[in-house]
Amino acid sequence: MKKAIIKCVWAVLLPLVTSCSDEWDEHYGQGNPMASDESLWQALKERPELSNFVRLVENVGYEYYFEGDRMFTLFAPTNDYLTADAVDSLTEVYNTQKNNRVKNNDNTVVKQVLQNHMAMYNYTAIPSGDSVQMMMLNGKYSYLADGAVNGVKCLTSNELYRNGVLFTVDGRLPYFANVSEYFSTDADLDSIASFFSRYNVYEFDPSRSVPGEIVDGKTVYLDSVMNLKNVMFDELGYINREDSAYWMVVPTDRQWRSLYEEYKAYFNYDNTTAKRDSMENVMTHKAIIQGTIFNMNIQPSLNDSVISTNYNESNYRYYKCLRPFDQGGVFAEARNVTCSNGKVFIADDWVIDKRTTFFQEIKIEAENAYYRDSVAKCKEPVITCAVPAGNPLYGQVSGNAFVQVEPRNTAVTPLIRYTIPSVLSNIGYDIYAVFAPAIAADTLATDTLPLKVKFSLKYNDQDGKQVNDIKMKNPISGTYSYETVPNVVDTILVASDYKIPTCSYGLSEPQVRLTVESDRSTSKYTRILRLDCIIFKPHENDNNDSNE
Template sequence: MKNNKIYRNAAVAMAFLAAGAMTTACSDWDDHYDNNGVTGSASETIWENIKANANLSQFADLIHKAGYEDVINTTQTYTVWAPLNGTFNYDSLSALPVSNLKEYFAKNHVARFNFPATGSINELVTMLNKKMMPFVGNGTYTFNGVELVTPNVPSSNGVLHVTNGMANYRANLFESLDSVAYPIDSISRYFHSYDRKVLDVSNSVKGPVVDGRITYLDSVFVESNSLIYLHNALINREDSSYSMIVPTNEAWQKAYEQVKKLYNYKPFTYVKEVPATNLNKATEAENYDNGSRDLDFSLLNDSVIHFVIAKDLFVNNNLYHNKVLKELQTGENLQTDSIVTTRGNIYYGDDATALFQGAKRIDKSNGSMWLTDSLRMRPWIAWNPIIKVQGEYGVAKSYNTSATTRNSVTKAEQNPDIQGTVSNGSYLTVTPLSAASNPEAIFYLPEVRSTEYAVYICFVPENINKNTYVENVRPNRVQVTMGYNDLNGKPQEKRLSTATFENDIHKVDTVYVGDFSFPICYYGTGLSTSTQKEYAPYLRINSRATGTAAASKNDRTLRIDFIMLVPKELDTYLKEHPGYKYQHDLD
């Protein structure tokens, strides 16, 4: 709570500064570079020259209150842009807390090194608070849009410019999360729970040693936030350019209610060794383990839900087609083929346009904030994606088999009479133990959400390789069973259908085998990538070929390209919208 209070003070400070900038006075053109009563001595420091000029007394007082006079009174080289008395809201600024006054006013007018106003200038000056201010002109000059009325006052440790108003502080996207002007407390609390702050000794200005301890005239702190790195969105950096979709509290809560249904975490048990044919054969207690014994479900639930809500809120304006966002304004329709978020999700066409519909653009120092009352992400892109398990990598167990092998087929090798292509160029072959055996293969399904999926299995025909002659190509005939945990955490199995399924031998065939609703969520429950599989539900594929090996109409050898769980909402949408472009192919 302490941090939140500090941030809120910062937000109030920014509001004061914006108001202060509005009182900037205007001079007639003929008054350019009148010294306005401001003089200086090249033998005096910048601070001494400021203090000696009555027309800069208000600026001097604020610098003193911020505890910053010692900084610009050293031998280090600085440039200071000092506004004349009466050109800014002195009373509002004087009422600010010292920390805010220093960061948003004092440091906003001071830069390291010499920046004289001479010749043609067009550059961005990095201020002591890391803000980048435009300093431009040729004969006459402006600093962050404010005119210089007395440039180049000589000083022993740099140069002093007198301006006709204060440099307005412009918050970046990260700082804007603290704005009191918008109802965005929910996302603000989430992000600031990951804040860290440490003293940067090397960049702090050392003072005298007091009682054996070093003091600092200017303490520079490095503030970090691990969450912005997790989202690959450095929205605290002034040299970046992002578009950030910022949900109001109402939008955040609506999204939370929608997402939490998909992330229903409950204590569960997993099967150490999934038995052949039927889970009921695994009756020994030692074959079960409490896979959730080390998990804090309340923490997991809250952190995962917040993470997936925020996952697609950030777009780097400098990448791909995202550059159009630099010019997009409130109420305009986005004209682009696609938008790529900082987490790598791609939104095509109308999905990309929808992200910014109904949102209000608010410009910041490093991009634009898009304030919205509703998050318009497709759930299957943002928080409920397709789960695809490649056959050649995903088999966990197999029974009645002589071998499980990975086979590859290139496009050049593929039989031209076979439609479709093999995903990833590889598939799994499950060879029966004997000519009369029916093999079975078990695949773990990691990161399943608590939702309904349409389940697909992709089969590869025996003659997929044009260099392998096959006289009699036959389809597989299989039965499919799902292994999962019920709401009480007990392992269960359920057949997806009493019927069997056969594939089309004329193509790499993705066969729909039924729908299934998982009662609980497994996403993020593994302790590592390798153990995640052990906690996951599984799919059991049993060959159900009948008759003798010679007379059977079905091939007993299974060739599995992949298993895919498609969120039912997406599955229905795809059938209703043929041609819909989505970043994950279903083939």
Template sequence: MKIKNIVYQLAGLAFATCPLAIVGCTDWDDHYEGTDDAAGAGNVTLWQQMKADSRLTDFCEVLENTKVFRQHKKTPVSYAELLDGGQAFTVVAPVNGTFDKDELIRLTQTNSGDSVVEKSFVMNHVSRSLCSVTAAQSKMLLLNSKHVEMEGNGISGVDLLDKNVHAKNGILHVSEQPLPFVRNIYENVCDLDEFSDIGDFLRVYDEDYFDADASVSSGIVEGVPVYVDSVIIERNKMLSVIGLINDEDSTYWMVAPTRDGWNKAWEMAKQYYRYDSKVLKSDSIQHYWTNRALLDDAIFTMTTQESVTDSLKSVQYNKLEPKYHVFYKPFEQGGILSNATEVECSNGILYKTAEWPFTPETTFFTELRSEGEDQALITVSKDCNYTTRRVSADSISEGAYLDIVALKATSNWTMTYRVNNTLSAKYDVCAVILPKSVADKVNPDLRPCKFKATINYVDELGNKKTFNCGNTQFKTDPLKVDTVVLAENFEFPACNFDQQDIKISVQLTCSILPRENSEYNREMYLDCIYLRPRTSKSEE
């Protein structure tokens, strides 16, 4: 059993959600109004006050044995010493017999165990704010960044035996049991064994960040800034991309399959990220993007949701592409949360599922477009001139197209476009051609354009391959927006996702004979090259 799980169980800490509070802690002066402290209590420190209370000997022993960590390093300073000093704190002290003192002290004998006891127990009962309990609802920020609600005669649902007892360096509340330690979503995913595969991936990206702006500088020595007080911030680079589920000041939902469901989905998803053997560190890249494929749409910030019963927009949602990263009727049969179990967290809800409740087509296996007007994607242009033209119409992708004109009346031009971010999967490879009425609504040229197409790609070994699209000659429809399927159900053997070296391209070649000039027109209005995903591998 993991050390974190041991302390959560043996310390007798319950798990519940902290409701949002309405009012924050008040000023120091307010704490002395209508309090219940004994006469003269304000002349001793919090530590002296607790040591003198026979009900708090267990808590005091834990404080004496728990060291303060700074920048992930154990210091020689105990929490007993900290609370006996000049800094101001609010302490909620649980009475004897309500937690496993011996187990907590045993854990403090190792650095890892001490760190767990500090965060989940000691820091869960101490705040740097000066907070008194009044009839009005308020909240207190604990040292471990958890928020607890204070109201009437209780804190976070725990009744107080004594409240608002003042010391010269803070406020003491005596509770009838420990305050519940409530994991946030990130802590649940990382600490619970059933989500260990997800947690192991995310934890790799934990790091310490030096905040120069918040640090106190003593000047510059030999051109190098020197700091007397360095502020180090813990952060996770991966969470900054997929969703800050470790943030106690925000509210998130996350969908997480348990181990068997995650592994099943992972084996399915990794087939889409098979890179060719010439890609450096291809196994590591495959591992990274497989995890991202399953996690990118699994997190939802609740500040952007309009109606959660109607739809959920993941953190990846972009209003410029509204068809992606949105999941409708999530709680109804077939919805992503229809078979989920809620796990209450300090910053939202973790929805536990037996299976990954998404499909590749609604998450990572999406349509790909190379816009005709994006001239940066053109790798070959031969025997033609081309011009980007813009027009406002719902049927035209990105409101622009490329007007391709042959250099001579008998020239058969060639245009080759790179296609980015293909997966090792099957697509319908298409070209979207616009009608001539886009440019001339009165007297459009009604002659179609005739052309051939080839697909350039690489196999699993990185060898260049060319597929002639059935040696077929395609004809455009001059009267409508025409999606010409160049290759149906075409499979790319190797993934080319997120690569600087783009190995996939589609080439169009005009194929009109001189004697066919009266029947065909060499001018083409190319809207885009379009790759349409086919059946997911999980359904084949």
């Protein structure tokens, strides 16, 4: 079992390290007479068997790392394992990327070769043979144990110099891409690599940078190390972190293009939406990605189901994949690649159902004032009624509460209007309104008449104008009125497979509004609205024509 990190460091860092034994501290600590006064760079240049490595360091201008005062542990491959031809080839790659303005820390020669052989601070092979975990300069983790580092044999070990420790090794240390890095290495994943790269930003990391002289009171850095930040990692999962364990299902370029063409119709924003085209593009791509990343440290039962990083217990029906390894499961058919912090599952046949991710039911609790747009012809404020625990209808009313809207006088019928958030465009919705009876709040209530009600809908057209209230036609009776069943919690189908042409998904300003109005025509009906909730549910067959 891998042990905790053991850092035996000199100078100021030495008192911070508590895991080394006192004997080990004394042997390798500050002022150890065995430590040479030479720098690592001087030692490298004096070793003929490391001349190729020295030439590579010089070709990329990296000498200052090994001749300064900062402490490093270096694993240098000898000439038998880093040939002159290999140095020429690596130098050509470095110069090509540099001429193409690739940042130094993204240059593959720097990141995957030089930084992959350097660890910050001083590490030494422990006589007991226990494993020592090291973070390399590129952020990767390596393990020093049994005379080898990541399986590459150490030819010489624990050579102490003024600013670090030198090992020589019989090969180049393997570089393992993490999940986010892997995209750019696979020709089938150019689309997803391009998507994530749009959001890359870099932040200066002074703790890993190499300081030079102080000019005008400010430190001039010989090498500025930049840490990658990406807003999509914040939203979806830190697939770039080496100390994580993520599995991600990714579409090939062919599948990416197919999904984009299918999904973009659901994100048709009206023409007045700020940065409309960008909004459509981003939301469509996020719809593809959401639900594809799984933090393997928090899976309750891997064979039964996996939950993605977008999963929310309060909305448990979404972002959860059942039987992931069974035929048709999310991991079953995909080609998988092991990365330094998890796995990438490459899928040309997409099995993540949109109905388990962004194709979601929208449910508005009527008692939630946040979604209440307006009321009219009613007593104000409207009343929220609770369903007591002992009531026979307890548990049948959503949230065990409903809103009660009473008419202002005997001559009017009250109405209430709600905003409906995050509506997708061109998707058929089945629209429901759920009503509670008076006895849900009071079993002795005398208002036991049915309710006659009508509905109307407003939304933005393509030009951004709110259409006039569209009267909803009862899909069962064909009329413009609906009737509840008395003394039960009654769910009314307001419209079936109704498509709205513009999208409001992700917008702060509401665009879709549903009005509920009492429509009493005789004394056989109550005029009081007792509304439990409103539901917009994706139609089972969203390809059907609608709004008929």
